Amino acid sequence: MVSQTWLDSAADLATWLRAKNWHIATAESCTGGGIGYAMSALAGSSEWFVGGFITYSNTLKHQLLAVPTAILDEFGAVSAQTAAAMARGAAQGSGAEVAIAVTGVAGPGGATVDKPVGLVWFGLAWPGGVITWNQQFSGDRAAVREATIDEALTSFKKILDTV
Numbered sequence: 001m002v003s004q005t006w007l008d009s010a011a012d013l014a015t016w017l018r019a020k021n022w023h024i025a026t027a028e029s030c031t032g033g034g035i036g037y038a039m040s041a042l043a044g045s046s047e048w049f050v051g052g053f054i055t056y057s058n059t060l061k062h063q064l065l066a067v068p069t070a071i072l073d074e075f076g077a078v079s080a081q082t083a084a085a086m087a088r089g090a091a092q093g094s095g096a097e098v099a100i101a102v103t104g105v106a107g108p109g110g111a112t113v114d115k116p117v118g119l120v121w122f123g124l125a126w127p128g129g130v131i132t133w134n135q136q137f138s139g140d141r142a143a144v145r146e147a148t149i150d151e152a153l154t155s156f157k158k159i160l161d162t163v
Contacts, residue, residue, distance in 0.1 A: 002041040009153035010042040016156055017048040017098070020163070022126075025094035026052030026152075027065055027086040027101035029077065030120060031145050035100065035152045050096045055086070065089030065101075078103050078115045080132040083123030091125045099125045100152050106144045120148045124155050126163060133158070 017024060026035045036052035039045050053064050058077055061067040067085040075081045086101035104120030111117045118137040123130060137147040 002038050006038040006149065006153060007042055009150070010039050010045070013039070013153060013156050014042060014045065014048050020097070022097035023048050023050045023095070024098040024100065024156075025050050025090045025096035027090035027099060027123075028052060028054050029056055029061070029086075029102060030104040030106040031102055031148050031152070032056070034145055034149045035102065038149055038153060050094045053086075053090055053093065061086060061089075065093060076115070078105055078119060078121055080121055080123075080134070083121040083132045084125070084130050085123070087123030087125035087130055097127055098156065099123075100155055101125075102148050102152055104144070104148060106141045106148075108141060118144050120144070120151075122151065122155060124158060126159055129159065129162060131158060 028035055033054045039049045055061045055064055058072045062069055065086050066089045071081045071085055083101050083103050087099045090099035101123035105111050105115055105117050107117035121134045123132050135151055137144045
């Protein structure tokens, strides 16, 4: 079920994209397609949402999004470098002007000392730019995934002053 908050955030995103005549794609690991699901729940989303890539494995991150194996080997899947490469790859692979990427540790397993459960890296790519940031979310797997989707749906606001 898509929350009203997600629909409201998607509507804000849609308004922004339509004003620029831009489209968006997703590259999702820890959310397993949840961001795309939330965006596509909004009527008319086919006007601005082109689709997404669900790339849980490093192999698919490399094959579908062109994330260099050197980045995956050196920094790991949960890193700023991987999130940036995923976002760029999703934009290039889909033809969208904007792409949001997420990669993280939703839990309960998979954590390390440097990458605890709840750590999520975001990448946002647009013509001429890419930024990354991370968030540390608390709660169980479902809570981490939901918080990641919330953050992703409002991420376009991070580039408002640059485009």
